[in-house]
Amino acid sequence: MSPTISTYKITRLTLALALSIPLTACLQQENQVNKEAKKTEKRINHPTASVQFIHPEYEISIPAELKPYEQVAVFAKVSGFVKQLYVDRGDHVRKGQLLAVLEAPEMNQRYLSDKATEQKIYSDYLFAQQAYDRLKDASTTSGAVAAIELDRAKSNVESARASFEASKASTSHTSQLQQYLRITAPFDGVITERNVSIGALAGSSSNQSLFIIAQENKLRLTLSLPEKHAASVQQGVRANFTVSSQPGKIFETTLSRTSGLLAQHDRSLTLEFDVNNISGELQGGDYAQVKLMLKRKQPSTWVPKKSILTTQSGTFILILDNQEIKRIPIKEGIYLDTLTEVFGQVSADSQIILKPSEEIKEGIINK
Known part of the structure; x- marks a missing residue:
């Protein structure tokens, strides 16, 4: 092999090695980036919001009925x-x-009969009283009147008085019936x-x-308040209402009384508002639409409406606590703008998952 050929091969080998080193480094770096990306893709990240404990006033609209304050047959x-x-x-x-x-007519005849009987019995009573008085005077002379005769005369007087009182009561009864x-x-x-x-x-x-x-100068505005609002009723609650017979006109009144207990047939609390109607503007029997401003007696738990998950098995919120997802059953209360009142095992530091779904499982995440 000639020196020229050997030198050429060595040069090519050296060049290939020089090029392969940075390529390998790039491939390793790319693999590392891909692994990190896949790891990031597997990491679960749920947006959350804090629970709110607030005590707001809220308005509800309820149908009601205007009734006469008193009505009798x-x-x-x-x-x-x-x-x-x-x-x-x-x-x-x-x-x-x-x-x-x-x-x-028969009632008048009965009255006349009772009155005549009363007069006769009264005469008998007077006679018995006179007889007793004479015997009593005579008894002052020793031996003139036996003691038993005096006692008998006294008993006759008492019996005649009782008969007279009974007859007088009967006459009064008949007279009263005539008044009816x-x-x-x-x-x-x-x-x-x-x-x-x-x-x-x-x-x-x-x-x-x-x-x-x-009665028309005073009316009762009566409505049935649903159970979930019953605890928000306080003394002095004011109400505005309208009636269909006078569109656009608003009337005001104040709570007068409540039933105190929920009705068993519809689980509602009956409220009554006394309405002064001296002017005669309103009439009993009208249907009204009432707006009430209510407020809970104590602060309650509120969460965003979109954070509530409704399924066939119930209503829930999902809580993210120390990278652990928990499904908490709740009952919904009232609504206020974008918030919903909820009742359940929810603490003040709970973080609510804003976009819950049935695919999100309970348990530890991001391990």
Whole structure:
């Protein structure tokens, strides 16, 4: 082999080695970068937000009904025929005003009979009293009257007095029944129904009322508040409401009373607001839409709405605690802008995963 050829081969080999060294280094560096990228891809990173403990006021809108403050069906307490009617539907009446008169001739005859019996028994009582007084005067003379005769006379007086008192009570009862033949208004109001005509039989044997009277100068605004808002009701809560018969007009009132207990059939709390209606703008029976400003008695837990996970098995939030994901069951409360009130085992330092999904599993991450 000639020197020239050998030198040429060595030169080529040296050049190849020189080129291969940086190439190998580049490949190793690229492999390291790829490994780091893959490791980064495997690392899980969930955006989180802190739990909020706040005590805000919030507004709700609830349907309600305006009712007369008082409304009664007026019945006749005794049986009789309607003799005279003095009012009709739509008439305004005052408390104690005469509405109708019934007639029952047999009741008048019974009163006259009881009154005559009372007078006879009273006469008997007076006679017994006089007889006793005479015997008592005579007994002052020794031996004139036997002691037993005096005792008998005294017993007769007491018996006659008792009979007189009973007869007087019976006459008073009959007289009172006669007063029931005059039907009067129990309070100021308006006649909303007149259900009888002159000559009709009314009284205990009939289930038909004579009139229905409703109070119109004062109304009750009644609504059913859902259970989740019941703990937010406080004394003095103000309400604004509207009625469909007067669009655009807003009325104000203040809470007067609550039922105190949740109704079993719909798990709601009944609220009542007294509404002054002296002007007569409103009418009982209207449906109203009420806006209430409520506030919890104590601060509660709030999380972003988008952090709540709803599944077939329930409602949850996902908490990231020391690189460990936990699924916490919750119950939703009220809503405020982008926040939702929640109830569950949530602590003040909990970090809520903002974008939960069913694919996110519980357990330690990023090991």
